[in-house]
Amino acid sequence: MRAVRLLVLAGGGALCAGSAVALFHVDQPSIIQKRGIVEFTAAFVGIAIGVLVWELRPESRTGPLLAAYFIAAPLSEGSWIFWNHQLPVTVAFALEFVAGPIFAHLILSYPTGRLTSRLDRAFVTFGYVYALAYALPRLLFFDPRMPHFRDVETCWNCALPYTHISWRNVDGIRSVFDWLLLPLVLIFLALLVRKLVRSSPGGRRVVLPLSLAAFFVGVQFVLQIALYGSPANSWTSTRWFWVVTLASLAIPVSLAAGMLWGRRARSAAADLVVELEHAPPGSVRDALARTLADPSLELALWLPEQRCFVDGDGRPVELPTSGSGRAVTVLGASDAPVAALVHDPVLLERRALLTAAGAAARFALENERLQAQLRLQLEEVRASRARIVQAGDEERRRLERDLHDGAQQRLLGLGMALQLARSQLVPSANGADELLAEAETELRAALDELRELARGIHPAILTEQGLPAAVRSLAERSSVPVTIVGLPEQRLGEPVEAAAYFLVSESLANVAKYAQASTVRVCVAKRNGHALVDVEDDGVGGADPGRGSGLRGLADRVHALDGTLTVDSRAGAGTRIHAEIPCGS
Amino acid sequence: MRVVVADDSVLLREGVARLLADEGLDVTAKVSSAPELLEQVEANAPDVAVVDIRMPPTHTDEGLAAAEAIRRRWPRVGVLVLSQYVETEYALRLLDGGEERCGYLLKDRVLDSGQLAEAVRRIGGGGVVVDPELVARLVGKSRTQSPLQELTPREREVLALMAEGLTDRGISERLFVAPKTVETHIRHIFTKLGLPESAADNKRVHAVLTYLRA
Numbered sequence: 001m002r003a004v005r006l007l008v009l010a011g012g013g014a015l016c017a018g019s020a021v022a023l024f025h026v027d028q029p030s031i032i033q034k035r036g037i038v039e040f041t042a043a044f045v046g047i048a049i050g051v052l053v054w055e056l057r058p059e060s061r062t063g064p065l066l067a068a069y070f071i072a073a074p075l076s077e078g079s080w081i082f083w084n085h086q087l088p089v090t091v092a093f094a095l096e097f098v099a100g101p102i103f104a105h106l107i108l109s110y111p112t113g114r115l116t117s118r119l120d121r122a123f124v125t126f127g128y129v130y131a132l133a134y135a136l137p138r139l140l141f142f143d144p145r146m147p148h149f150r151d152v153e154t155c156w157n158c159a160l161p162y163t164h165i166s167w168r169n170v171d172g173i174r175s176v177f178d179w180l181l182l183p184l185v186l187i188f189l190a191l192l193v194r195k196l197v198r199s200s201p202g203g204r205r206v207v208l209p210l211s212l213a214a215f216f217v218g219v220q221f222v223l224q225i226a227l228y229g230s231p232a233n234s235w236t237s238t239r240w241f242w243v244v245t246l247a248s249l250a251i252p253v254s255l256a257a258g259m260l261w262g263r264r265a266r267s268a269a270a271d272l273v274v275e276l277e278h279a280p281p282g283s284v285r286d287a288l289a290r291t292l293a294d295p296s297l298e299l300a301l302w303l304p305e306q307r308c309f310v311d312g313d314g315r316p317v318e319l320p321t322s323g324s325g326r327a328v329t330v331l332g333a334s335d336a337p338v339a340a341l342v343h344d345p346v347l348l349e350r351r352a353l354l355t356a357a358g359a360a361a362r363f364a365l366e367n368e369r370l371q372a373q374l375r376l377q378l379e380e381v382r383a384s385r386a387r388i389v390q391a392g393d394e395e396r397r398r399l400e401r402d403l404h405d406g407a408q409q410r411l412l413g414l415g416m417a418l419q420l421a422r423s424q425l426v427p428s429a430n431g432a433d434e435l436l437a438e439a440e441t442e443l444r445a446a447l448d449e450l451r452e453l454a455r456g457i458h459p460a461i462l463t464e465q466g467l468p469a470a471v472r473s474l475a476e477r478s479s480v481p482v483t484i485v486g487l488p489e490q491r492l493g494e495p496v497e498a499a500a501y502f503l504v505s506e507s508l509a510n511v512a513k514y515a516q517a518s519t520v521r522v523c524v525a526k527r528n529g530h531a532l533v534d535v536e537d538d539g540v541g542g543a544d545p546g547r548g549s550g551l552r553g554l555a556d557r558v559h560a561l562d563g564t565l566t567v568d569s570r571a572g573a574g575t576r577i578h579a580e581i582p583c584g585s
Numbered sequence: 586m587r588v589v590v591a592d593d594s595v596l597l598r599e600g601v602a603r604l605l606a607d608e609g610l611d612v613t614a615k616v617s618s619a620p621e622l623l624e625q626v627e628a629n630a631p632d633v634a635v636v637d638i639r640m641p642p643t644h645t646d647e648g649l650a651a652a653e654a655i656r657r658r659w660p661r662v663g664v665l666v667l668s669q670y671v672e673t674e675y676a677l678r679l680l681d682g683g684e685e686r687c688g689y690l691l692k693d694r695v696l697d698s699g700q701l702a703e704a705v706r707r708i709g710g711g712g713v714v715v716d717p718e719l720v721a722r723l724v725g726k727s728r729t730q731s732p733l734q735e736l737t738p739r740e741r742e743v744l745a746l747m748a749e750g751l752t753d754r755g756i757s758e759r760l761f762v763a764p765k766t767v768e769t770h771i772r773h774i775f776t777k778l779g780l781p782e783s784a785a786d787n788k789r790v791h792a793v794l795t796y797l798r799a
Binding site: 448465 | 596607639644646674692695696697698722726728729798
């Protein structure tokens with residue numbers, strides 16, 4: 001393909017140079033010769049840019065179209081006249097107006113070079129047919145040596161095309177074609193506006209410079225027809241010459257601007273590798289969005305175990321389907337994807353860049369995916385831990401209720417029966433009275449123990465009266481004097497209250513057992529959506545949170561609620577237990 | 586004295602009713618839930634309602650809520666709440682509704698029919714009853730620096746009986762001392778503890794319990 005491109009470049013160069021050189025062998029005013037040189041130079045620049053675009057973006061047809069346009073351009077607008085030979089004159093006659101439809105094709109299909117809308121395709125096709133129809137009368141009947149009003153200079157020794165049959169005055173039919181140009185250009189402008197409106201934000205940014213240039217060209221064309229009646233007549237106006245030349249140069253220049261954007265992104269793809277090396281986890285999306293210049297970029301990571309795409313937080317995401325205005329590029333092997341990029345469809349035209357960026361981000365994405373997987377698992381573990389604690393609480397409550405409604409009631413019933421039996425006895429019936437009294441004493445002891453057991457399992461007062469009442473009740477029972485510094489006024493939610501309660505309860509038990517303290521301070525407060533629990537004693541300290549199942553269990557309980565527990569217990573400095581548990585706002 | 590017994594456990598309901606009847610009280614109705622209890626009170630206006638704290642449908646503190654409702658709507662009806670929980674909170678909640686015709690006893694007291702019947706009679710007579718075990722715990726509670734330590738053993742005894750809801754006369758009968766002596770003790774206690782004199786009148790039990798609990 002490179003050979004073809006070089007051939008096109010060389011051929012285009014030869015055409016332009018040949019046309020310029022030919023200018024000096026015909027008898028033409030010097031102003032025409034000078035303009036010709038400017039025009040052919042501009043055409044060559046255009047051809048060169050076209051070939052360059054072709055080289056850099058082989059997947060796009062924009063390059064060949066651009067080159068074709070600038071090859072066709074010097075062949076139109078009467079330039080043929082300077083090539084006084086049958087072959088070039090035939091070719092020039094045939095292609096005289098083909099630059100127009102090529103131009104429409106180029107602009108409407110940019111940047112892919114492929115027309116997507118049916119309307120665009122119909123318009124461009126019509127343009128090509130129109131151009132050929134326009135050429136036919138000249139090919140067959142036009143003789144520049146005969147007098148005609150359209151071209152000011154009459155060429156007496158000009159060559160005729162191979163296809164010339166006989167002279168006919170074709171000015172009339174050509175005028176009709178000329179006037180048809182105006183609506184065609186207007187339709188073109190309308191299609192251009194439609195293309196801009198319909199394109200995605202990213203696509204619009206790419207298309208805009210060229211579209212503005214094309215708009216400029218189109219509008220100057222309309223003005224030209226409005227001012228002079230026919231495009232061919234403009235050849236006489238110096239001002240219009242420069243406007244036309246500038247307009248035609250605006251096309252390759254704006255294309256080059258579009259290319260510059262592409263070049264920047266491409267070098268950014270290389271920078272991406274370096275950037276990701278130092279990127280903190282979770283920033284791969286941002287880096288990719290910058291590299292691909294698509295702020296709307298979304299990253300979906302593939303989890304092979306769950307067989308689904310998830311976002312950075314591990315939540316499953318649905319990839320958009322075609323026709324939703326978003327495009328999806330899956331990175332990695334099709335049977336074992338790593339991630340998917342959900343992006344602006346305009347990026348599909350830059351598949352090479354997408355692939356390069358995807359490859360560059362591969363390791364970082366693998367990393368990110370592992371993290372998403374971990375987060376998902378962590379979330380599951382966290383949820384199940386919370387459920388276990390909650391289920392445990394539920395079970396404790398049920399046990400307490402069963403004891404209360406079952407064993408305790410039965411024992412009381414038994415006690416009453418004993419009492420009744422005793423009242424029925426005749427005095428000192430073989431010592432049975434004493435035996436019954438003894439049984440009653442035992443029964444009372446059993447009831448006391450059972451009551452404390454039930455309370456230890458789950459105090460009813462916590463569920464019914466809330467944390468403050470339950471903590472005050474704990475303080476009443478503590479064998480070490482307790483000072484309650486503060487208690488929350490509002491309820492904190494059942495799991496949090498249970499955790500806070502058992503934390504205080506277990507801590508007070510520990511103080512009584514080990515701390516040799518003279519006083520304990522207890523404080524429960526709600527601040528910034530967290531329940532803060534503090535139990536502080538003035539005892540010997542030296543408690544080891546790693547030892548003993550009591551503190552361990554408390555830490556687990558607090559962690560299950562996403563909270564933190566710290567134990568500060570240096571020897572001789574007392575023990576301070578501090579927990580923070582999120583409890584909503 | 587007409588008594589209504591409310592307990593969702595048949596065993597205890599019947600047992601308590603029988604014990605009270607044996608003690609010479611007139612048990613006019615036995616019910617198993619709070620709404621039934623309120624109906625009975627409304628219809629028959631008993632002197633005292635003996636209520637289990639935990640009853641259907643939620644098995645939490647309906648009994649207490651029903652007791653509070655009765656005290657609000659029928660102030661002449663006394664309420665004795667029986668509970669398996671030794672919780673000051675519940676006793677105070679009951680006393681919040683006024684310091685007469687009410688009591689909070691541990692359910693274990695049904696094992697001593699004399700004590701139970703006496704409590705019902707005291708409440709029917711306008712008095713207050715707080716379970717001795719609860720009071721004993723409050724009095725015996727460990728404290729750092731407290732004016733309680735300045736009380737004489739006798740004064741402590743008087744304080745506990747006050748907390749149990751006994752009147753001056755009740756205390757003097759219990760301790761076999763002259764009412765005048767009891768008054769002196771009580772004045773000393775109030776001074777030593779720094780309790781306001783006004784608390785002595787109609788909010789005495791509440792004030793003492795709150796003091797002991799702190």
